[in-house]
Amino acid sequence: MASRTLLQFFHWYSPDGRKLWGEVADEAPRLASLGITDVWLPPAYKGAAGGASIGYDTYDLFDLGEFDQKGSVATKYGDRAGLEKAAQALMNNGIGPMLDVVFNHKMGADEKELVHVRRVDENDRTQISEETFEALAYTRFTFPGRNGTHSQFIWDQKCFSGVDVIEQPDEKGVFKLVNEYGDGEWNDEVDQELGNFDYLMGADVEFRNRAVCEELNHWGRWVCEQIPVKGFRLDAAKHIPAWFFRDWVGHMRDNVSDDLFVVAEYWHPDMEVLKSYLDLVDRQLTLFDVALHHTFHDASKQGSSFDMRTIFDGALVSAYPEHAVTIVDNHDTQPLQSLEAAVDPWFKPLAYALILLRENGTPCVFHPDLYGASYSDEKDGETHHIDMPAIACLPRLLEARQKYAHGPQTDIFDHPNCVAFVRYGTAEAPGCIVVMSNGDAGEKHVELGEDRAGTYIDYLGHLQDRIGVGADGNATFPCPAGGVSVWVRENG
Secondary structure, eight states, X not given: OXXXXXXXXXXXXXXXXXXXXXXXXXXXXXXHHHTOOEEEOOOOSEETTGGGOOSOSEEETTOSSOSOBTTBSSBTTBOHHXXXXXXXXXXXXXOEEEEEEOOSEEOSOSEEEEEEEEEEOTTOTTOBOSOOEEEEEEEEBOOTTTTTSSOOOOBXXXXXXXXXXXXXXXXXXXXXXXXXXXXXXXXXXXXXXXXXXXXXXXXXXXXXXXXXXXXXXXXXXXXXXXXXXXXXXXXXXXGSOHXXXXXXXXXXXXXXXXXOEXXXXXXXXXXXXXXXXXXXXXXXXXXXXXXXXXXXXXXXXXXXXXXXXXXXXTOHHHHOGXXXXXXXXXXXXXXXXXXXXXXXXXXXXXHHHHHHSSSSSEEEEEXXXXXXXXXXXXXXXXXXXXXXXXXXXXXXXXXXXXXXXXXXEEEXXXXXXXXXXXXXXXXXXXXXXXXXXXXXXXXXXXXXXXXXXXXXXXXXXSOXXXXXXXXXXXXXXXXXXXXXXXXXXTTO
16 A cells, blocks of 8 residues: 655645645646645635635535535635545545545634623633623524535534624634533633643634534545545644543544544644644554654754754654654645745755654655645735745655655764665665765765665665675765665666
């Protein structure tokens, strides 16, 4: 079986025009040829901003671009027919569609309700006022444009634990809804940032309401009947009780497929926190390797002063490799976004070599790194224009993952600027020697073994040398300054 390789086929500033589903369908054959096995699609359902919504302002999970709601039928990415065509094109090319699941909150309610709330200290969510008062809040979702098609469930104040806007009195902040769930407290088994990180935005979903859980189980089964689904990316896992995703993922595996691939966005670099979360969800899923991403960011900023021998220190892929999805960047870390910590372009070939060609971890490629991106946005009162160049060698690195990233691995991390690792291949598939430097041009002496004689070339084409390996299996392999070379035996 081919090594699993994910592609996030969107970014925060993916162009408007409802063309993305068509692009997915058109690109499916090429992605298959590059070895992509799974494509992470953006939120496919209607957001509060309608056709302009990126998708994380969830309004109606059951509207996949099918109903005239929030000012449009189609989502930003296209209509339901386009989504179905895109998913089927992926499947026809042996690629699994992955859906982005945004369960934490809902936005764009259809009606206000009279609610009972308590004010919450925004900087310490455990500090909840004892004073309960009445106010109006947008907590009733009736989905009039859908009119009961696919689901007749109505979301109301009993389905939510908190809001950030109230009327009469008119205030903004964090407000705990007082209802029959939780005795006026937030959910447990969430991240401890700000004391308790249950609340994030909008109308915060109350998972202790069993009817809510049943509706989300129903949606999961339903959406997998509408389009082929091979996996899920779970949004905002820090804010959702771990017991809910433990049960929901288990329900989906029992009712849809026992081999669904699931990765949760638990954006935290601390290994003990991630280990605790993995234990709480019964190790049923993978997590993004946040610590490794931040190390890549730091390494790209520090240049040759960064010690490459430490590149995997503290990384999830080092501690729990079977649960690590490794990334270079994503839609939240790209320039001008909320978690901005973009990796500089010069370092991305090194970073991608480190996640694509090694034994451990499941790598995820970011759309702009394969296709490039150009966009503008406001930040700090100014308009900024961003160009994210495509990483020229990334297609070759993806091909190398398929062709040469095989067999046992040996690391040669013996210099602060120049490091290497060797994949020795198997009886059926060849290996490679990966050498990289964040400073001057470097080289590594490698002992390959007696059966590795031949001429070796840089598969990436960064160097034109032809390295001869004699009968003893020893040779020295170079790499360019601030770059990476992947040495493979010529003619296989």
